[in-house]
Amino acid sequence: MQHLEINSNQIDKIKEISKEEKKFRIKNLELFKASGFPNKRIEDWKFSDFKNIIDSNFEKLDTKKASSDINKIELLEDFEHNNIILVNGNLYSSNFDYEEKNKIKISVCDTNIDYKINKNPLVCLNNALAENGYSLEIAKNYKLKKVLIIYNFFTEDTKNKILNNKNKIKVSENSELHVIEFTINKSRSKFINNVYENIVLEKNSKFKNIFIQNEKSNGFFHKFLKSKLSTNSDFTNLIFSSGLRFNKLDIECDLIEENSTCNILSALFLKKNEHQEIKTLINHLAPNCKSNQKVKNVLSSESKGVYQGKIYVKDIAQKTDAYQLSKALLLDDNAEFNSKPELEIYADDVKCSHGSSSGNIDQDSLYYLMTRGLSQTDASKLLIKGFLNDVVEFIKSPSIRKFIETKLEKQINGH
């Protein structure tokens, strides 16, 4: 790849920023310029050599803006929902007709800077250049009546661009929000979307987030998701983002107060040269918190799946209940799954467990199903669906579950 040119006067073009912010942005840009794209020598990127992936896929890259307009948007009709529409990461429109308007605040994300230096070069790049994501805030004591779909559109003119966005979601005390982040990619060319997302859950709040995309995509996605969970709050991530050329979801979750819960579950079906990583860091910083991670990957042809999951338990975080499991089903000799579970525990009265396994489709199970007249292909599909099923089961709403199942099935049948 030719050299990526980023001019620091690009930062000047971001309007109305404070001196402090400008300083922070320039500092981050310098950090990024010093390190460049992360490569496998950096521990957090050891299974996803991003520099190498970028070098072999892009001849040039720039950070110029892509369009923030779109002609036609087809909304899902599978179930009633609120929506936020993002075009290349920019907030385009929103609709909360099902809800009490004064309970929801949505705006272009402007001042969402966490003045901390992150060692992830892509986060530095985002800190330097991000503008125009969204900020969503749910007021106290309000449970949204309908699910919110965040339509994440990418347009044709994103070729060779790096799009940096920052988003923020805050769910206030006793409130509840369910989101489906639905990526729709109209761009056939390659581009990078680099997102920083900040999530704050106040006391007794609930936030459920489903990641899925509409179609296969040439996009290269990286998202750093930072969340803070207060007393009794509940944060659930369900990841079904198969079909992406590259996707790294880096989730950091701080359980800062008692009885908070974090769930991260993923069911992926990867094929061809798709590469997906889920990296998690769960910080148990208060007693009596729960975390549950289950990562299931089905990998065919030359796809690659990565799971790096770390659980940190602070000395005061007694009665922590932390569970972590990753399972991979490899359908092809050339498919690869890497898993690195880590536990760092400083409290003495905790329940922490982790497990990781990978293997082929069980031949005896296949034989059993085939004795009932199923072809080898159908029997395999049934076993694959079964393998991924316990993550899908986590979705309580029948219509949403049906929607996800259909998408997943399309992935599996296309195999």
Add this chain to the structure above:
Amino acid sequence: MLEIKNLKASINNKLILKGLTLSIKPGELHAIMGPNGSGKSTLANVLSGKKGYEVSGELNFKGENLKKVPVEERAKKGIFLAFQYPLEIPGVNTNNFLKTSLNSLRKSKGEKELDSLEFLRLVKEKSSELGIDEKMLSRQLNVGFSGGEKKKNEILQMKILEPKFTILDETDSGLDIDALKIIAKGVNSSRSKNKSFLVITHYQRLLDYIKPDFVHVLSDGKIIKTGCGDLAEELEKTGYKKLN
């Protein structure tokens, strides 16, 4: 229906079936008894088409050589194996699986596929006939089923799929007397002049409820004795050793 002549089967270069000859006519129920390691389950596997066996000799089903017919095609021709150890298939709903299975068999016979409603009606009918709680079928296939439930599920599958030729591989082992009666009922109510059965068992107990037309003793990969129902009773008294 089934003609086996001088059937030999080996796995990992170990010869298990050493020239087995057996003929089962339509409507007949044959029982095969034999000590552990005599090749009973291998026979069941070879008949169903399980991969991994080196097979020689004659193996004809309704006049057609089965040797090159793959597992699922044998199922479509009407061969059904009730497993000794039915597998647990996590995440696969029993009803969905059975519907897929039944419809693929129906399709191959040129029959109309059943929709969900028709299928559920059929399931209800068959399970109440056997006295099986149909709730079992909304669970994941065999997952967390007791030994008895698994075997009952096999018999229910047999009732729904209506095979021409059923192999019961030690379906009776590990069952209590009530479950045994359900299994027997399932088999007896399916018997007809164009359906045949091969019942593999260790004990005569099952044969108190299912009356075989013939009893064969399998030992060291061969049938060493054939008789009527009373052969089983004799074996129960004397054991297999006396026969050798």
